[in-house]
Amino acid sequence: MAAPGCRSVSAAFWEHLRRLGLQDFPCGLGSWNKSRFDAHAAPSGQEEAMLLSEESPGALVELLRDPHSPWALPPGCSPQDQHLLETAVLAPKLVHGSRIFQLLRSLRIIGKGVEEVDEGLLQFPRLEKLILSTNRISTITSANLPRTLKVLELCCNAVADLQDLCAQPPPGLQHLGLGYNRLCGSAQDKYLTADFWPNLVSLDLSYNSLTDLQALVSQLSSLQKLRILVLQGNPLALIPTYRGFLVDSLPKLCVLDDIQIGPDERHQFHGLATQPEMIRSEARVVVSIGEMKGIPDPSAHQVDSEAPVITYSYCVTYEFAEGEETEDSGSPEGPTVTTLDVDSSAGDTGETKSQWEPAATEDPKAHSARVFATPGQPWAGTIECSYRKEHRVKNLVGLKSYLVAGTVISVMEEKVFSWPVDADLKENAVTKGKAGRKGGAKGSVPREKQQQQKKQPCELRSDPPIRRTLCSRRVTLDTLLATEDLVATVCDFGILMTEQPLQPPSLEKVRSDKKKSKDKSKKPKAESQASRKTTAPAKGGRAPQPVPLTVQFQMRLLRWPSMAGTQSQESMTVVEGKAQ
Structure with a gap:
């Protein structure tokens, strides 16, 4: 029981x-089915007589097979169910x-x-x-x-x-x-x-x-x-x-x-x-990251001013199950390496969790992963990451859980503000110069010495870097648990529309803008119209179209005996920047 x-x-x-x-009708032993009679036990001629309320077995079967019939097979039933229903019409005593x-x-x-x-x-x-x-x-x-x-x-x-x-x-x-x-x-x-x-x-x-x-x-x-x-x-x-x-x-x-x-x-x-x-109880996985395209040019949004100097660098991060790493052609610079839960990380990227339920006896620590990053690169239309890292993992249960959950690929931006070191010193020198002119010629600086100071490169001090995630995407890796050895994909993040924060203009910028506005008001009307014609875009000209942000990503599970030639093949793939 x-x-x-x-x-x-x-x-x-x-x-x-x-x-x-x-x-129930049209199946079973009801009065509607002539086949309920047993030809051997029935009286002579009774099997041939058909009452008005009876139907032939063939007609009842047609009611089951007709999709428009109210007695058609219920949705979700299998061919075996169809056979069983027809048996209940043709030989109802068997069922x-x-x-x-x-x-x-x-x-x-x-x-x-x-x-x-x-x-x-x-x-x-x-x-x-x-x-x-x-x-x-x-x-x-x-x-x-x-x-x-x-x-x-x-x-x-x-x-x-x-x-x-x-x-x-x-x-x-x-x-x-x-x-x-x-x-x-x-x-x-x-x-x-x-x-x-x-x-x-x-x-x-x-x-x-x-x-x-x-x-x-x-x-x-x-x-x-x-x-x-x-x-x-x-x-x-x-x-x-x-x-x-x-x-x-x-x-x-x-x-x-x-x-x-x-x-x-x-x-x-x-x-x-x-x-x-x-037979070593460990797995070897190689991660390769090739070209990165489609990052908007940050210089187009910078405010035209002498200070501060803003420098940008970009890198790609990915999650991987914790283990030993070797043969690294990149470096874990850029975003800080952290530990996180692979299963709960889906909420941070807007993706859904995997529907796989791990075994109840698995260690919860098996789902931990680390974040690795490619070296930071300055902006370019096409950024060559040329990144390759081999991971060796002894926690095979954790690696399996990681592959089921997939990895999160992110594009990171690092922005650094640099300021002239002598900005405050110049202000002090100006105030001292004014005081010197009032009291005498001691505070005056020779003109030649001032020109030499202007020619010398300005020394900068940098603020702590500001890092932010431009976009993220989860890549499925469960095919590596089957018979596949390679996951090669181009992560398409779509067209990236970045909003640059507004920066207040400097005092010098405000003064120069006022001066330009006064000069424009003094210009003749014809001259201003001519200037508009020269600055107007050519007829039929189009603004440059934005390019989708893409990153080339590969993950290869090394197998024996093909492990010896994998390294050269991976290196060639990274240089070419194509998924093979």
Whole structure:
């Protein structure tokens, strides 16, 4: 019996049958269906007589198949439901009461909130295929599974322990699907052997939190009939030698992660299983950032004045899971390196969180990441970042969570105000000069010396830099958890419209503007019109169109044995500034 308040498989099954209405018109044994009579038991000639209220089975089936009919198949039903409804018309006794259990060999209950696999499944004596994907099942009691079962699919549930499932498993099971669950640690590996699954041909363990590759392979090697294996999405799949080690360790395997294993691949990885020193539990990821285009020219918004001197520099930042870094062609200068939560960072950039729910046993610290930045570059129409950094990560669970969440790419601007050091000294010299002229010639400065002082370069003092984020965008990286090795994209932030803060003009600027206005008022009218004509833009001329802000971004997951040539290939990609 199902636990109180816990939705069971049987409850979902009967609810679905009530929705189909197998005993209602035009199905079932009602007076409207002539097929309710048994030709062998009915009196002579009764099967040929048709009452006015009866319909032929063919006419009733047409009512089910016509999409405009009020008795058409309910929305969201499968072809199996259509077949079941037509059976309820043509042979209604087969689906009446408990006889329907004898009829079904395949049962699919998907996305119905099922939490428990109850003993009601034992009423299906011929059931061979049971699909319970996208539910809330956490534990499975194998004693409640029919012994005739050959396919058991439990994808997208909350299974974290295989002990109850392996107590009395169906002996003839050929496919076991446990993808997108919460299996983690090496404690579950002992249940994946031929002692529990002697006839297993296909096994799906994708997108769990399995980390020990060697321990898992040692158990899977006992499954002599295993031909199809799916492990992508697990942290152990991020190890560079992951695929080669599996191919060489399981010689009877035909398909790994939905990719056929050919003779050339077996020859390439031959002997890798005998080199445990090659199986290092760490991942290597290379991040490359190429060209940056479309930043508005800041000089167009600067106020025309001698002081202060404003300098701008730009860089690109990205988040990466905490780990060791090597082979850095950039530097973590620019924005301060901080620690933040990758999952909660979506709120800062206006993006939505990933719908992936990590395993309950994962360490919350696994989601921490650091912010890295390219070296600051002055403004240009095209800024060549030429940035490359290799990251080595030993926390594979954290790296998996980071790839699922994605990374945030941001363009940062750093503005520095620089002021003349001798500005205050000049004011003091002017006041002293005036006082000297009143008291005598002691405060006067020779003209030659004043000219020399003007020719000397002005020494500047700089204020602390002002940093701001021009734009941000989240880049998805989940394809690296599958069979892809490279994410290459051009982040398009659109046309950047920056608003420059208004700066009060200096006193000298105000005086010069007043003088110019007086001079313009004295000019003849004809002269002013001529000046307007000369300054007017040419006919048909257009203002320069703004360019969208784009950044070239690449992230490559290094695999063995292609790691040796990756560095030169990455360097070439950065120089060319193209995603390859």
